Amino acid sequence: xxxxxxxxxxxxxxxxxPLRRGLVLxxxxxxxITILPAERVAIVGAGVRKLDLKRAAARHGLxxxxxxxxxxxxxxxxxxxxxxxxxxxxxxTRENVVSMxxxxxxxxxxxxxxxxxxxxxxxxxxxxxxxxxxTLGVIAELTLRLFPEPTARTGCLLPFASVADAAACxxxxxxxxxxxxxxxxxxxxxAITATNAMFAQQLPPRPTLFLECAGAELRHTRRDAAxxxxxxxxxxxxxxxxxxxxxxxxxxxxxxxxxxxxxxPASLRAVGATAAPRKVLITDxxxxxxxxxxxxxxxxxxxxxxxxxxxxxxxIADGNFHCLVPYAGALEAAAAHAAEERMIARAIEAGGTVSxxxxxxxxxxxxxxxxHGAAHLGVQAAIKHALDPRGLMNxxxxxxxxxxxxxxxxxxx
Amino acid sequence: xxxxxxxxxxxxxxxxxPLRRGLVLxxxxxxxITILPAERVAIVGAGVRKLDLKRAAARHGLxxxxxxxxxxxxxxxxxxxxxxxxxxxxxxTRENVVSMxxxxxxxxxxxxxxxxxxxxxxxxxxxxxxxxxxTLGVIAELTLRLFPEPTARTGCLLPFASVADAAACxxxxxxxxxxxxxxxxxxxxxAITATNAMFAQQLPPRPTLFLECAGAELRHTRRDAAxxxxxxxxxxxxxxxxxxxxxxxxxxxxxxxxxxxxxxPASLRAVGATAAPRKVLITDxxxxxxxxxxxxxxxxxxxxxxxxxxxxxxxIADGNFHCLVPYAGALEAAAAHAAEERMIARAIEAGGTVSxxxxxxxxxxxxxxxxHGAAHLGVQAAIKHALDPRGLMNxxxxxxxxxxxxxxxxxxx
Numbered sequence: 001x002x003x004x005x006x007x008x009x010x011x012x013x014x015x016x017x018p019l020r021r022g023l024v025l026x027x028x029x030x031x032x033i034t035i036l037p038a039e040r041v042a043i044v045g046a047g048v049r050k051l052d053l054k055r056a057a058a059r060h061g062l063x064x065x066x067x068x069x070x071x072x073x074x075x076x077x078x079x080x081x082x083x084x085x086x087x088x089x090x091x092x093t094r095e096n097v098v099s100m101x102x103x104x105x106x107x108x109x110x111x112x113x114x115x116x117x118x119x120x121x122x123x124x125x126x127x128x129x130x131x132x133x134x135t136l137g138v139i140a141e142l143t144l145r146l147f148p149e150p151t152a153r154t155g156c157l158l159p160f161a162s163v164a165d166a167a168a169c170x171x172x173x174x175x176x177x178x179x180x181x182x183x184x185x186x187x188x189x190x191a192i193t194a195t196n197a198m199f200a201q202q203l204p205p206r207p208t209l210f211l212e213c214a215g216a217e218l219r220h221t222r223r224d225a226a227x228x229x230x231x232x233x234x235x236x237x238x239x240x241x242x243x244x245x246x247x248x249x250x251x252x253x254x255x256x257x258x259x260x261x262x263x264x265p266a267s268l269r270a271v272g273a274t275a276a277p278r279k280v281l282i283t284d285x286x287x288x289x290x291x292x293x294x295x296x297x298x299x300x301x302x303x304x305x306x307x308x309x310x311x312x313x314x315x316i317a318d319g320n321f322h323c324l325v326p327y328a329g330a331l332e333a334a335a336a337h338a339a340e341e342r343m344i345a346r347a348i349e350a351g352g353t354v355s356x357x358x359x360x361x362x363x364x365x366x367x368x369x370x371x372h373g374a375a376h377l378g379v380q381a382a383i384k385h386a387l388d389p390r391g392l393m394n395x396x397x398x399x400x401x402x403x404x405x406x407x408x409x410x411x412x413x
Numbered sequence: 414x415x416x417x418x419x420x421x422x423x424x425x426x427x428x429x430x431p432l433r434r435g436l437v438l439x440x441x442x443x444x445x446i447t448i449l450p451a452e453r454v455a456i457v458g459a460g461v462r463k464l465d466l467k468r469a470a471a472r473h474g475l476x477x478x479x480x481x482x483x484x485x486x487x488x489x490x491x492x493x494x495x496x497x498x499x500x501x502x503x504x505x506t507r508e509n510v511v512s513m514x515x516x517x518x519x520x521x522x523x524x525x526x527x528x529x530x531x532x533x534x535x536x537x538x539x540x541x542x543x544x545x546x547x548t549l550g551v552i553a554e555l556t557l558r559l560f561p562e563p564t565a566r567t568g569c570l571l572p573f574a575s576v577a578d579a580a581a582c583x584x585x586x587x588x589x590x591x592x593x594x595x596x597x598x599x600x601x602x603x604a605i606t607a608t609n610a611m612f613a614q615q616l617p618p619r620p621t622l623f624l625e626c627a628g629a630e631l632r633h634t635r636r637d638a639a640x641x642x643x644x645x646x647x648x649x650x651x652x653x654x655x656x657x658x659x660x661x662x663x664x665x666x667x668x669x670x671x672x673x674x675x676x677x678p679a680s681l682r683a684v685g686a687t688a689a690p691r692k693v694l695i696t697d698x699x700x701x702x703x704x705x706x707x708x709x710x711x712x713x714x715x716x717x718x719x720x721x722x723x724x725x726x727x728x729i730a731d732g733n734f735h736c737l738v739p740y741a742g743a744l745e746a747a748a749a750h751a752a753e754e755r756m757i758a759r760a761i762e763a764g765g766t767v768s769x770x771x772x773x774x775x776x777x778x779x780x781x782x783x784x785h786g787a788a789h790l791g792v793q794a795a796i797k798h799a800l801d802p803r804g805l806m807n808x809x810x811x812x813x814x815x816x817x818x819x820x821x822x823x824x825x826x
Contacts, residue, residue: 039701081533092531108788116699117731118505119766120494120544121781122773122811123793127540131533148590177561179592286529290451318530353532360535368534375521379800380536386799387792398535
C-alpha cells in the first residue's frame with residue numbers, strides 16, 4: 001500500500017498530495033516537545049508546528065532559527081529543507097537538524113546521526129533524509145539546534161529607485177558584515193502596492209528592502225540599523241525624512257513583518273483585468289547573488305510583457321526570490337505558466353536552482369532534471385530504488401522521471 | 414579493477430590504504446586553485462593541500478575555515494569530513510563545501526549540488542559524497558566557502574587544577590558567546606609535559622586551555638580574551654601573574670599553536686618504561702559536552718591504570734578529544750588497544766560518536782556498527798551497493814561488515 005507522509009499541508013509544490021492512492025500518514029499527533037536548555041536543543045515530534053516550538057523555546061529564552069512565513073510542521077520543514085527570512089543568520093532547516101528518528105520502508109527505526117557536534121562515521125543519512133520529501137521513509141522525531149532568542153530588535157525600510165540599486169546595496173551590506181543583521185528582504189513595487197491596499201498603508205511604491213537587526217542590546221541593533229541606512233543612502237536609497245522610513249522597533253517592527261508575510265494574502269486580493277475568480281501561481285528560484293538583479297529584472301519585465309502582475313518578494317541576501325502571480329481563466333493561466341518556465345530557465349542559465357526552499361513535489365520534477373542532469377538524477381533514483389525497492393513511499397514524486405527511465409532500463413536487461 | 418582514491422596520505426584510520434589490490438588513484442596533480450573573491454568561494458582540485466589553499470586565499474584577505482593540524486588534501490578532508498581547531502567558529506569540512514564534481518563508478522561526472530546559498534531539489538548528494546571516504550566515487554573538484562581572514566589575534570593559556578574544572582569553564586565560555594572566540598583547545602598534564610620537553614619550555618604541568626580570539630580589531634580580540642581570563646579565574650584557573658599566562662599575540666601566539674600542533678611529534682618522542690622502538694596509537698571520539706569531563710577523566714585513569722601514557726588533546730568546545738598513546742612491544746600494544754576499546758565503549762554509552770574527525774577507514778568499521786546499529790549500517794550498505802554494485806571503489810572500507818551481511822542475505826534468497 002503506498003504511503004504519503006503529511007505534515008501541516010502548507011507546502012506549495014504538492015509534496016504531501018498522494019498521487020497513487022494508498023494511505024496518507026498524518027503526523028499531527030506526533031506533537032511532543034522537549035526543550036533541553038543546557039544543550040540548546042529541542043526534541044520534537046514530526047507533527048509539531050513552527051509556532052508551537054517557538055512558544056516552547058521562548059520560555060527558555062531560546063529560538064529555532066529557520067522561520068518560513070507559514071506555520072508548517074517540523075517534519076514537513078525537514079522534508080523540504082524549508083527556510084524563510086532568517087536563513088541569512090541561521091541557515092536553512094538542513095543546517096539546524098542535529099539528528100532524526102526515521103522509520104524505513106522496511107519498518108526499521110533508525111537514528112540518522114549521533115547527536116554530537118561532529119562525527120565522521122560513514123554516510124550522512126541525516127542529510128539524506130532531509131529534503132527527501134517522504135520518499136525514503138517517515139520522519140518521526142527531530143533533534144533541533146536552538147539559539148539564544150534576540151531580545152533587542154531594530155528594523156528599517158529602504159526604498160530604492162530600482163531592484164538593481166537595492167541588490168547592489170545588499171552586496172555592500174553583506175560585505176559590511178553587520179553583526180546583528182537578521183533579515184534582509186526585498187519587495188518589488190507591485191508587492192508594495194498590493195500590501196499597501198491590503199493593510200491600508202502608504203509605503204512609497206518602489207522596490208524596498210525590509211531589514212531587521214536583532215541581538216542582545218538595543219544599542220547594538222540601533223548601531224547596525226543606522227549603519228545599514230547610511231549604506232543605503234550611499235547606494236541611492238530614497239529616504240527623505242519620511243517617519244515611516246526611520247528605524248522601527250516594537251509594534252511598528254511587527255507590522256513591518258506583517259506586511260512582508262502579507263504578500264501572499266495580498267496577491268489573492270489583487271485586482272486583475274477581468275472579474276473572473278482568481279488563483280495565484282507561487283514559484284521560487286535561487287541564484288548566485290551576483291546574477292540576482294539581472295534575473296529579477298528580466299523576470300519582472302517578462303511577466304509584465306505577458307500582461308500579468310508579478311508580486312515579487314525575495315530573501316534577497318540568499319539570492320532567493322518568490323513570484324506570486326495572480327491569474328484568471330485559461331489564457332492567463334497559460335501565460336503565467338509559460339513565463340514561469342522562462343523564469344526557471346533563466347535561473348538555471350545563471351547557475352541557480354529551480355527551487356530555493358519549496359521542495360520538488362509535483363511542480364518541479366522536470367526542472368530538477370534540467371538543473372542537475374540525468375546522471376545526478378540517476379544517482380538519486382538508484383538510492384530511492386535501493387531503500388524503497390517496491391516504490392511505496394510517496395510514489396510519483398521528486399525523481400519520478402529518472403525512476404521511470406531506470407525501470408525501463410532494468411526491464412530491457 | 415578496484416580503485417582506491419588517495420589524497421595526501423595524512424589520514425590516521427587507513428582510509429587511503431588499498432585492501433584489495435587494484436589501483437591507487439593519486440589526486441596530487443589535481444592542483445588547480447581559483448579564488449573568486451566577490452563570491453567568497455574557492456574552486457580547487459581534489460589534490461590541493463590545505464596550506465596551499467591558505468596561501469592563495471590569504472592573497473585576497475580570505476581564509477578557508479576548517480584547519481586540521483596536518484596538511485591534508487582538500488579531497489581527503491572532504492572524504493573524511495575533517496575538521497580541526499577552528500570548527501568552533503567555522504564548522505567542519507562538511508559545512509564548508511558548497512559543491513563538488515564527482516566521478517561515479519560508472520564514469521559519469523556529476524556536480525553534487527548547485528552552487529547557491531540554498532536549494533531544495535531532492536536528495537542531497539553533496540552531503541552524501543562528503544564523508545564517503547572514496548567508496549561511492551572519486552572527488553575531482555570542490556567549490557569551497559571562504560571567510561574574511563581575521564587580522565587581529567589574541568590568545569591566552571589557562572591552566573586548571575583538573576580537566577573537570579577546565580570543562581566547566583568551557584561551558585561558561587560558550588554561554589558567554591564571545592564574538593571573536595576562534596579556538597578553544599585542552600591539553601592534559603601529560604600533553605603539556607611532552608610538549609615542554611620537545612619545545613624546551615616550562616608551561617605549568619596542568620590541564621591547560623589554549624584559547625584564541627580572532628577578528629578585525631585588536632581591541633575586540635583583547636576584550637574577549639580578557640573576558641575569557643576573567644571567566645577562567647572565576648572557574649579556578651591557576652593564573653598567578655606568570656608572564657607566560659598573559660594575553661599573547663604575534664610570534665608568542667604562533668608558538669602557542671606550534672605547541673598544540675606539536676602534540677603528535679611530542680608523543681613520538683615520549684620516553685617510555687622500556688627502550689624498545691615506540692609507536693603511537695592515535696584515536697579520537699566526540700561526546701556531548703556535558704559528558705566530556707566524565708569521559709576524559711575515566712579515559713585518562715584507564716590508560717594510567719594500564720601503565721600507559723595518555724597524551725590527550727581536545728577540541729574541547731566541540732566535545733571532541735584525541736588520545737596519543739605511545740607504546741612498545743606486544744604487551745603494551747595489547748594494553749593500549751584494549752584501553753582504546755573501553756574509551757570507545759564509554760563514548761558510545763555517553764551518546765557520542767566513535768570518530769569525531771578521523772573517518773572510519775579500517776580502524777573504526779566495527780565500532781560504527783555499535784554506534785549506529787545494524788539498520789543504519791544496512792541503509793549505508795544498500796546505498797553503496799546501489800551506486801557501486803561491483804564493489805570496486807575503495808573496497809573493504811567503512812561499511813564492509815554490513816555489506817558482507819547483505820551479500821550473504823542476497824545469496825540466500
